[in-house]
Amino acid sequence: MLRLLDFVVDALIPQDCFLCGAPAAGRAICTACEAELPGAPAQACPCCAVPVASGGRCGECLQHPPAFDSTVALFAFAFPVDRMVHALKYRHRLGLADYFAAVALRRGLPPDIDMVLPMPLHPARLAERGFNQSVEIARPLARALGVGLELSALKRVRNIPTQSGLSREERQRNVRGAFDSATDLRGRRVLVLDDVMTTGATLGEAARILKRRGAERVDNLVIARTPPPG
Ligand SMILES: [Zn+2]
Ligand SMILES: [Zn+2]
Known part of the structure; x- marks a missing residue:
């Protein structure tokens, strides 16, 4: 109450x-x-948004190219952005969703996006929490961009166990089968919106499924990026 x-x-x-x-x-x-606020690094990998010393993709993305094409991170996942994300997620501070959408629009997004697709929650988690924070950020963003808000093309069919402490191969195995899609996405350019990008394995698996359905491009927009491990 x-x-x-x-x-x-x-x-x-x-x-x-x-x-x-x-x-x-x-x-x-x-x-x-x-x-x-802790901003994104001055020079970031255009693919996964980790800090890089000089322009271009980071070593990890060169060696193991992810299924997504690019990532824009608005902030570094550090105080007080962590508190803001938490307050939106668990205390329903919806003003923060509008704020993040406004920052994204100022920051600039990949051109010619056809749809904004918020990272889906597993139905059980959605029922427990009552709302999906990524949908709340994606909604004003899609409206401002004049594109569709896509809520059914990607379904979370399995919860992902914690990724911390896993190797890259283990993380990839861990996220396999997490998503499903029955939507024809041939030729579509999808902007996937997620709150926090940690290893990129979840976003990579989402992009893999979207591309399997024919998506031409998958670009990520994340509110905050954790610093790379080590
Ligand atoms: Zn203030
Ligand atoms: Zn990278």
């Missing part, structure tokens, strides 16, 4: 800055706090 009340209050009352509490003119994050 309290959680429901929280949700209703959050939805009805214009929020001050989520981080410092200062008035933010209807935005989730004030200008001063925004300037302090």
